[in-house]
Amino acid sequence: MPEITYRDAVIRGIAQEMARDNDVVFLGEDVAKAGGVFKATVGLYEQFGPLRVRDTPISEQAILGAAMGAAMTGLKPIAEIMFSDFFAVCFDYIANEFPKSRYMSNGQTKCPLVVRTGNGAGSRFGAQHSQSVENWCMMIPGLKVVAPSSPVDVIGLLAAAVRDPDPVIFLEHKSLYATKGEVPDGEIVDRLGTAKIVRPGRDATILALALMVPRAVEAAERLKAEHGIDCEVIDVRSLVPLDTQTILASVAKTHRLFTVEENPRLCGWGAEIVSIVADEAFYDLDGPPVRITTPHIPLPAADILEDMVLPTAERIVETVRRSLQS
């Protein structure tokens, strides 16, 4: 199977949906002629033209507001917010407008749009260009929230997000753009709300998202090779809707649960899942669920410091080994 980068998968995913449906339009800062600051939209302007791929001013509220107005009246916009940290300057749309208009209008207002954004750390950009903001979005009723970890999932979940009738926040991990993965030829369409078992195992369940998925897989390989511990790694992929069935079934099999979260500690997605497991699968557990997260601090810029705080394969190995062998 051919291999492509996560970055090229974004381009291919958008192109696949724009080619299929004229109502799909794309807007953002520097996305058209320049091809995006992460070069994840190169060629779309040339392929689909200036009416469908549009550069905007530095106006995050206008970008998201315009996407919403277009979505309400018949288009299916994809809006890019360059860095997910900038959600904070247009959060009204994410928190108050997209997710509540349907409910408040008793079902009259629709909002089929996708907000794509560069999320996560690893680029040494410091505390305002490196955050993992999935929890900012997950807590809002009415939104859907997706964060793919591989090129094939980027295409499939992006297609599903564009075709979905609800507002979807699509979090691309900046440190994954250069990574490669196998992608079959032809149209790829996945389903929101489905987790993926990326490595089956018997002894413990490790849940991970985005950049934490390859780290969890690496940790699982080392745990098996070095300590004989066989972990099941699940890529959660979709925080809302959340595939609790896959997670609960895995915990019922392995009896142990670990979450690997890039977000700062408080109110991370793992806390929600741990509470669900505690409620519904308490007696399946052979030990306390353990959350492996970034500590509750702003992210430092220096590489040596940033590397100390994000969960690493090493930290996952040590945490799982100590928990299971104690």
Place this chain on the structure above:
Amino acid sequence: MATAQDRAQAPGSGLNDDIGEAKRLAMYRSQLRIREAEQRAYDLFLQNLVKGTSHLSLGQEAVASGFAEAMQKGDLSFCTYRGHAHTLARCVSVEKVLGELMQRDNGLMRGKGGSMHLTSEEHGVMGSYAIIGAHLPIACGAAWRAQYKGDKDVSVCFFGDGTTNIGAFHEALNFAAIWKLPVVFVCENNLYMEYTPIGDVTAVPHPAADRAGSYGLERIIIDGNDADVVYRTAQRAFSRARAGEGPSLIEALTYRHSGHSRADPAKYRPEGELEKWKQRDPIKIYRERLQQFGVSDKVIAEIDASVRQEVDDATETCKAAPMPPADILTTDVYADGGWAWRN
């Protein structure tokens, strides 16, 4: 120099001038409907039958009616929490509006939205927005869709003077101007943000019009209490928009007769200000206009009676209407009609 206001006020030749009898009668009825329904909302609030908050447009009726009467079917209104007037002006029934204010099951959104979020897409009322400025970019998006699809509708976005000081206002104007969108921004300058006079918090005397030049737009200030002036201004802006000539920003001078919201006795007004503006009450102006043009008192009285009847009937229907049932609590969170966030 002839201002936009002078042009808009250019006298017509008679009842069948550029506006015409049918339109004038419709505009009178529309304003009176808003006046009577808003007054009723206030009375019902005093009886504790209107719950939550409410922001009335008493005194500002001419802006809503003048714009709505100039709109065509398919044109879209984007309103604020002070949106009862604009919703009624697009011919949504008084019963649906009062029902929502009274938080009954017969309300426009069955009690799920409330007074600040009146929405009736079938009438072109694309929502009432309670976060200051939020709907200006949204109106741009609806206008972008029209431009992209070659649809001929115009998006009309109403907001207050206070809204001109939030970022979204400026983002939206620049955005609409550079993309030449068919959107019309209407600032109802009622002299106050919430309780603070707009002049105390704004760098220029005319909060909207004095900013128009920054976005390459014409400076337009009109008498917002004269529905004819409003109507003519709206028509000009709409034809510009439909002809692909881009957005307009209109500052309509007006005044609210009641407080900002139901909780506000408006003690901050200088003495005599309200009385002065009541001399220029839009309903009074328009009734006199009809009389000047020879409309008989009988015709006017018939309109008055039928509007009062509609409001009375709506009131009784709403009082008798059931409260919303619990089973709608979890509907329409997502497009599948439900609220499931997990499997």
